[in-house]
Amino acid sequence: MPNPETEILAWLAAQKGAMLDALREMVDTDGGSYDKEGVDRVGAQVARFMAAQGIPVETLPQPRFGDCLRATVDDGSGTGGGNDRRNIVLMGHRDTVFPKGEPARRPFTIDGDRAYGPGVADMKAGLVMNMFVLAAFRKFGGAPGPLVGLFTGDEEIGSPEGRPVIEAEARSARAVFNSEPGRPNNGIVTGRKGGVFSVFDIEGKAAHSGGNFEQGVSAIGELAAKITAIHALTDLSRGITLNVGLVSGGQSVNTVAPHAQGQIDLRYVEPADREEVMAKIEAIVARSHVPGTRATLTIKGEFLPLTQTPAAAKLFHLYEGAARDSGFATSGEFSGGCADSGFTAAVGAPTLCAVGPVGGKAHSPEEYLEIGSLVPRAQALARSILRLDATGL
Incomplete structure (x- = not known):
C-alpha cells in the first residue's frame, strides 16, 4: 500500500521548477496593500492553482483591501486522536509594501542561488510553498485532519479587514503555521512583539x-x-x-x-x-x-504579540525534528517585527511563524530568496503536519 509521507516528500522534491514558475508570476504581479485590484489578481492566481488541483476555494470579499481566500483539503482520512477534526491552518498574506509599478521596474530575477523581486520572500515564496503543500496532501492524503489554506490581503498595514477572518479561523484551529520568510540562519519565529x-x-x-x-x-x-x-x-x-x-x-x-x-x-x-x-x-x-x-x-x-505557550513549544519541537529530517537545523527566534501570527496565538491557537522559505532584506530593493530552501522548507512543513498527532495537541 502506498505510503502518503513517502509520496508527498518525493512529489515536493520534484516541484522546485514549478514552484519557481508560480513564484515568478506572483512576484511580477502588482500587489501593494492599497492596490486591491493587484492583490486580488494574486488571489486569482492562487485560485487557479487550487482549481487545477481539485481543491475548493472560498472567496471572502473585503470592501477596501484584498479579498481573503480560504482553500480546504479534507479527504476524511484523518486518523488522529480526539482533536483530529480541528483544522490545521497554513496562513499567509498576498500584499506587499511596494508602490504600484514596482514589478515592472524590478521584475523577478534569478542570480545564482538567489531570487529577487518585490515581495519575493515577504511573503510570496511562503504562499507558493503553502499552495504546493496543500496540493501534495490533496494528491496523496495522509493529513491527520482537515487542512485550511488562508490567503489574506492586508497584513502589511495591520490586517484591518483580514484580522476578523484570521481570528475566526484560529479559534477552532488545532495548529497554525504562518509562512512568513524563514530566517537567514534557517530559524523560525516563536515570539514577536x-x-x-x-x-x-x-x-x-x-x-x-x-x-x-x-x-x-x-x-x-x-x-x-x-x-x-x-x-x-x-x-x-x-x-x-x-x-x-x-x-x-x-x-x-x-x-x-x-x-x-x-x-x-x-x-x-x-x-x-x-x-x-x-x-x-x-x-x-x-x-x-x-x-x-x-x-x-x-x-x-x-x-498583537506572539507568545510561546506550552502547546506552541510542543509544536516547535515537532517542527525542529521535521526540519532535521528535511536536511536543515533550525532554531526558534524572537523578532521585533509584527505579523498575523500574533492574532492566532492570542485566541489560543498553537502557532509557529516564519516557516516559509528562507529570505532576507524584506521591504527593500535588495530583498532576496534562497532558492535552495523552497523544497526543504516545504518538506519540513509537510512532515510537521503528518506527525502532528505525536505532539498530543
Missing part, C-alpha cells in the same frame, strides 16, 4: 509670522514637544520602543503653522505593556504644551 500604529493630529492657529506673529498658535511647536515626550516613553530593558516615523504640517514658511501631524510606531513584548504605554501616549496627546493647540489620537492599525 506587538505593535500599535497611530496618528496624532494637532490644530493650531494660522498667522503671518512677521506681521502678527503673536496672534498665531504653532501646531508644529506642539508637534515637537509631543514627539520628545513620546520618544521618552521608550524602555529598551522592557522591549518597549516608540518611534514617530512620519511628520507633516504647516502652511508656508512665513505662516505660524495651523496644523501638524505625527505618526507613531509603538512596539512592546508583554500584553499588559500595551495598555500602560497607550494610556501615557493618550495623556501626552491630550496635554497642550503650546497654549491654544488641540490634538486628537487615532489608532490606524495594530498587531
